[in-house]
Amino acid sequence: KEVHATGSSVPDCSHACGSCSPCNRVMVSFKCSIPEPCPMVYRCMCRGNLFPVPSS
Amino acid sequence: MPLPCIQLLLLFLIINKLPSLLHAEFTVILPDTSSASILDPPAQPGDVLTWAHTDPSEQLAVQAIMAAIGNDWAASVPDVCQGRWHGIECVPGVDGDVYHVVSLSFGALSDDTAFPACSTGATLSPAILSLPHLRSLFFYRCFTSNPQPIPSFLGQMGPTIRSLVLRENGHVGPIPTELGNLTALRVLDLHGNQLVSTIPKSFQRLENLQLFDLSHNSLSGAIPELKLPKLRILDLGYNALHGQIPEGFSQCGTLLKMDLSRNRLTKQIPDSIGKLANLILLDLSHNSLMGPLPVTLRKMHALKALILNSNSMPEWTVPNEIFTGLKNLIMLVLSDMGLVGPVPDSIGYLPSLRVLRLDRNKLNGSIPESFKNLKNISELSISNNKLTGPVPFGKEMVWRLGKKLRVHNNLGLCCEDRNLEWYEGIGSMYGIGKCKGSSN
Numbered sequence: 001k002e003v004h005a006t007g008s009s010v011p012d013c014s015h016a017c018g019s020c021s022p023c024n025r026v027m028v029s030f031k032c033s034i035p036e037p038c039p040m041v042y043r044c045m046c047r048g049n050l051f052p053v054p055s056s
Numbered sequence: 057m058p059l060p061c062i063q064l065l066l067l068f069l070i071i072n073k074l075p076s077l078l079h080a081e082f083t084v085i086l087p088d089t090s091s092a093s094i095l096d097p098p099a100q101p102g103d104v105l106t107w108a109h110t111d112p113s114e115q116l117a118v119q120a121i122m123a124a125i126g127n128d129w130a131a132s133v134p135d136v137c138q139g140r141w142h143g144i145e146c147v148p149g150v151d152g153d154v155y156h157v158v159s160l161s162f163g164a165l166s167d168d169t170a171f172p173a174c175s176t177g178a179t180l181s182p183a184i185l186s187l188p189h190l191r192s193l194f195f196y197r198c199f200t201s202n203p204q205p206i207p208s209f210l211g212q213m214g215p216t217i218r219s220l221v222l223r224e225n226g227h228v229g230p231i232p233t234e235l236g237n238l239t240a241l242r243v244l245d246l247h248g249n250q251l252v253s254t255i256p257k258s259f260q261r262l263e264n265l266q267l268f269d270l271s272h273n274s275l276s277g278a279i280p281e282l283k284l285p286k287l288r289i290l291d292l293g294y295n296a297l298h299g300q301i302p303e304g305f306s307q308c309g310t311l312l313k314m315d316l317s318r319n320r321l322t323k324q325i326p327d328s329i330g331k332l333a334n335l336i337l338l339d340l341s342h343n344s345l346m347g348p349l350p351v352t353l354r355k356m357h358a359l360k361a362l363i364l365n366s367n368s369m370p371e372w373t374v375p376n377e378i379f380t381g382l383k384n385l386i387m388l389v390l391s392d393m394g395l396v397g398p399v400p401d402s403i404g405y406l407p408s409l410r411v412l413r414l415d416r417n418k419l420n421g422s423i424p425e426s427f428k429n430l431k432n433i434s435e436l437s438i439s440n441n442k443l444t445g446p447v448p449f450g451k452e453m454v455w456r457l458g459k460k461l462r463v464h465n466n467l468g469l470c471c472e473d474r475n476l477e478w479y480e481g482i483g484s485m486y487g488i489g490k491c492k493g494s495s496n
Contacts (some may be wrong), residue, residue: 015139018172019129027086042088053171054140
């Protein structure tokens, strides 16, 4: 039997850019045309390259 | 709370410095190094687990698997479940102090959601067997530069494995019979490899299977009798499978999609197919199936797409009532089947029909008047038949269909006087002459 963690947490990018370091968490906003706050996602970034975040 | 000036300046610099590095759909990138981000949730129950560590044997196994695939950097990750990357998932054990690896994924599904990449000499390490809690194993375009068989040791994975995806992975050779041991599998996807030989009979044991995709391989032999009571998606298209469609599939009452297209299936479609009351898509095109179609077809009330083209049903006349129950049918494709006789006028009463292809048959008689009822039709192809008589469609329908109305290469389709003037400007009506004796 396993304990199931519930909810979510802010992603930890420390090892999420493969062999590239340092790997830092950034927030990315998508283009949107309507005058509303744009949706945002987390990404990991290392030397200008974006990487997907680990599951959290 | 307004951002301090220095942060605004930083933001300005980042936006102006990085645009060439960004994906086109992104506009703004904000650094998020502070742990006091406004979006940080308050302390969670999960937070107490931050001191939990990966099971040591699983830690070694993950690092061995990663090294075999060409990701040596994982060897320097002190704890793979704490320092996760996109492509590994972990769950705490019952005592809460040990993490177990439950999911591993590899290959670039897209630029934006890339799992760990696979090097040219990548191999699948047997260390996978040291992950007893693994639920999902996913490889996409991973071993294509180093074609290898699917390792039979995968059949020894633990009873927890629910999803095995080896998609467009360059695998050669037969499917290992041992995969039939993975009785908890819900998803088995071996699409787009170069697998040969037959579908193992041992797959009969995969009673929990919901998605079964072996399409785009070179599998041969007969489709085995598989009574998979929870199956929802069956895709065996683009192989070289022989024999007839097994009756056993009618036991899969939960089936939503059945694609057996582009094989070498023969004989008739079994009557029992009518038991698939939830089926939405049935694609049996490009086989050697024979007529007649089972009359039980009309019981398949959920069906939205019926695609039977390029089978040989020579000299078979479509019974008028055969499709009458298909109230949700959106797509009906009966091209290139050697059909003879009149076009069933009941097709004109299918209320949801949008795509109708009856081209490349030997249908005769006229286009049924009932086709004027097809209010939702957006493609209608009846070219290359032996049809005669007037094209019954009104101006509105012909203009709406445009090039998607194909009536050319028939014996004697014609156009009545009253329509002649406005038919002339429409390319799809080119070559359709005036009906003889038409006067109104």
